[in-house]
Amino acid sequence: MKYRLILFALHLSLLASAQKKPVDTVNNPLVARRITIDTREFETFVKDAQPQQLRELAEFLKIPSVSSVPAHKNDMVTAAEWLAKKLKTIGMTQTEVVATAGHPIVFSKWNKATGKPTVLIYGHYDVQPVKENEWKTPPFVATTSNERIYARGAADDKGGLMIPIWAVEGILKRESSLPVNLVFLFDGEEEKGSPNFKKFLQTHQSLLKVDLAYNADGMQFNDSTGSIWMSLRGSIAVEFEVRTANTDAHSGIYGGKTPNAAKAAAQIIASFYTPDDKIAIEHFYDRVLPLSKSEQTMITKVPNDEKKDKNDLGTTAETGDAAFSPLERLWYRPTLEVTGVWGGYTAEEGFANIIPGSVHVRLNCRTVADQNGVEITRLIKQHVSKHSPKGVTVTFKDFESYSTPIKFPAAGAPFQLAYDVLATVYKKPPLLTAIGGSIGALTDIKEVLGVYTYSFGFQQGDENFHAPNEFVRIADIEKGQKAYYVLLKHIGNEWGK
Numbered sequence: 001m002k003y004r005l006i007l008f009a010l011h012l013s014l015l016a017s018a019q020k021k022p023v024d025t026v027n028n029p030l031v032a033r034r035i036t037i038d039t040r041e042f043e044t045f046v047k048d049a050q051p052q053q054l055r056e057l058a059e060f061l062k063i064p065s066v067s068s069v070p071a072h073k074n075d076m077v078t079a080a081e082w083l084a085k086k087l088k089t090i091g092m093t094q095t096e097v098v099a100t101a102g103h104p105i106v107f108s109k110w111n112k113a114t115g116k117p118t119v120l121i122y123g124h125y126d127v128q129p130v131k132e133n134e135w136k137t138p139p140f141v142a143t144t145s146n147e148r149i150y151a152r153g154a155a156d157d158k159g160g161l162m163i164p165i166w167a168v169e170g171i172l173k174r175e176s177s178l179p180v181n182l183v184f185l186f187d188g189e190e191e192k193g194s195p196n197f198k199k200f201l202q203t204h205q206s207l208l209k210v211d212l213a214y215n216a217d218g219m220q221f222n223d224s225t226g227s228i229w230m231s232l233r234g235s236i237a238v239e240f241e242v243r244t245a246n247t248d249a250h251s252g253i254y255g256g257k258t259p260n261a262a263k264a265a266a267q268i269i270a271s272f273y274t275p276d277d278k279i280a281i282e283h284f285y286d287r288v289l290p291l292s293k294s295e296q297t298m299i300t301k302v303p304n305d306e307k308k309d310k311n312d313l314g315t316t317a318e319t320g321d322a323a324f325s326p327l328e329r330l331w332y333r334p335t336l337e338v339t340g341v342w343g344g345y346t347a348e349e350g351f352a353n354i355i356p357g358s359v360h361v362r363l364n365c366r367t368v369a370d371q372n373g374v375e376i377t378r379l380i381k382q383h384v385s386k387h388s389p390k391g392v393t394v395t396f397k398d399f400e401s402y403s404t405p406i407k408f409p410a411a412g413a414p415f416q417l418a419y420d421v422l423a424t425v426y427k428k429p430p431l432l433t434a435i436g437g438s439i440g441a442l443t444d445i446k447e448v449l450g451v452y453t454y455s456f457g458f459q460q461g462d463e464n465f466h467a468p469n470e471f472v473r474i475a476d477i478e479k480g481q482k483a484y485y486v487l488l489k490h491i492g493n494e495w496g497k
């Protein structure tokens, strides 16, 4: 019996070590190739086009395409059609607004570069919801101030996706053809985890034979440094209701013998964490890959500016599992955040001496390779059920929004071409970074179309994505077009060599 137990334990540990093999996504040393593409005339063209571009961006930003709020369903269609109209006017060969089970996807291609590769450019036209009273200017009116455009989606990702469209428009206007074939895919559900994107890819695979892919929903490191993401975390969302009674009860008549839903919810939430800020959900970390050597090296090259976080957010401390550095925690470790708790009497005015009968808790996890969102959701549900105090009934709502984490290799032509271009545009090599956020569609593109979608974006981390007063810098819109111009030319020149 004892012998069998030892064998079983040995088997388990072998299984664990087999799962935990680190993936080397960053190979050193990297060398950027020199590019000699003259951009001066194109830059002048972009400068001249700027007033018109900013008018177009303002029109696009005016459409409140909030994908997660059902009341905006028609706005989603309006935004998709606005984009399609723009793509038709710049001379794309074929442009379609494709219906899905959710919001439409905008597909557009240009295919007249015989013998040249096909480049996919991904972006999304949906935006996050707004809390209007927290905005200094109306969120759906583009407001220019300080060389910046303020509006929801200005950076994430309406501004982001217009950059390659304008770059392509510029090339077509000046040269009547493109150096490569092109497919634009603009998602309407990125902010919801792209639940219908994979099905779209599977159904339209014949339209989507592409050789390489870039993501216009990416970021620069800062004004003077480009970056390419080497990984993204995944994301899941779960909600549960903690119910202890049919109704809120009088705390004088029932208090002392009646279970309190708010207290029970607090106890459940507390059970999620260990005193040293690890997540206490059983088996939560089982599939988390340890960092490879090169990922560790990559992290040492990227500064973590603790002061900046404190300034941006008004925080007074950095928290999290101290066994890992802040960037390791942000990029390669999973999280479980409580994103909302409500119940009881919460009106701003007055107070009520009650025992809440029901409290809702909403959670979000950022998952990392190789965690599985469905499995993590199941583990959370099991944990909540197991840790619910006496007198509590828990019901779950599963949002079925599972973005899968992804790692990208720092090797291969699509990576190298982007690396060359960013090194040229910024006059120094880009930083390889990662991102704690999620873009589920990029995993789908890899799985269905077989290509890695490298980030090639010009937003900056302080631009209040998902928060009040989102903005984009006008200078980055210009710089981004130049970079896309060089990228498409460079691919046209070098692909297959």
Ligand SMILES: [Zn+2]
Pocket: 124, 156, 157, 190, 217
């Ligand atoms: Zn985005």
